[in-house]
Amino acid sequence: MIVCPNCNHQNPDGAVQCEACYTPLPATTNCPNCGATVQTDASFCGQCGFNLQATNSVKGEEQTAAPGTVAAAPTQQVSVPDLIEPDPLIEPLPLQMSSPAPVPQNPGIEATAGETPPAPPPAVGSEQAQAASPAKSAPYPTSQTRLQQQTAKLLHLQTKTDIELPQNLPIVHIGKPNDQIPPDIDVSGFPNSEVVSRIHADIRIEGDAYYIEDVGSSNGTYINHTPLPRGNRHRLRSGDRIALGKGDLVTFLFQIS
Structure with missing residues (x-):
């Protein structure tokens, strides 16, 4: 059909x-x-x-033909004559070794003959500075971050009832009791449930994404008042309105917390 x-x-x-x-x-x-x-x-x-x-993507790749390769023509080598090195314009000057600068002495201290001047005080390095400075207090222990797993639920707008989606199921079946595919979310107890098919819609969970698709209901599935064609699926976002059947009689609000 x-x-x-x-x-x-x-x-x-x-x-x-x-x-x-x-x-x-x-x-x-x-x-x-x-x-x-x-x-x-x-x-x-x-x-x-x-x-x-x-x-469809595999069929498109099979129909795409590989472009033909064009052989490049061999390049002809051209001999270049050796260049004549020109004479330098300015003759380089010989390097002159400069004498080392005298070491300045501390003011007020005279060096006597035969005595070596006193060594300057050692510079305060990073290690000495750390030894001289008072010990810093240890940082406060950081609390370990706990990954919170998100939970999804459906809020039945007509009765204000929360239905939490099972986290251990990749596919959540929505409908009413039947002998083929028992529903994970049974809506037979809600008002006006006669507009909902026994096998109505599925919510597929792939990682952090949630998708809903109509699996052959009689009265259709509507997302934000727009009909969802059979065979297509819609990625659910927090706040999406899901209506099972016509007339907006059995309506849920998708929420993620």
Whole structure:
């Protein structure tokens, strides 16, 4: 089935325009992994989660032909005659060795014959300065920084109920009890849950990123009042509004803390 991006009407496979609102429908193709019908501009398969962009990039690389190489013509060596060294314009002067400057003596101290002048006091170096200066107090111990793992949760706006997402699951299934894929977040207890499909949407956790995708619901999934096409996924950010089904009857607010 092809879902109309304008009115969410389910049209048969191969339809060019919507039967309900006559909106042109996006082209579809088959997933190379599971064979499910997906849109040609979809990034991931809605059934198996296969990355469709990687397949398109591989096909594009195979169609790109390597440019032909052009052999460079051999360069011809040209002999250059030796240059004649010119005469110097000014003759260099001989170096003159200067006598060492006399060492100044301390005022008020006269050196007598046969006696060596007293050695000057040693300069206070860094080591002596450190020995003479009082010992500095040891720095305060720095507290070890603890990495806080972020937690994500869904706030049900109609009942003000918080639902924390499981941190040990790469995929969180949202829906109602069924025999195929039991939901990790069961919305059957919320008001107006009849608009939510049993297998409605998935939230995929990849590192610090959270993605939501519609996995074939009857009434669709809306992100910030915009329908999310089946087979595409949206990266969730704190404050995003998620509506399961039409009419904004079952609505959650995505939060990260």
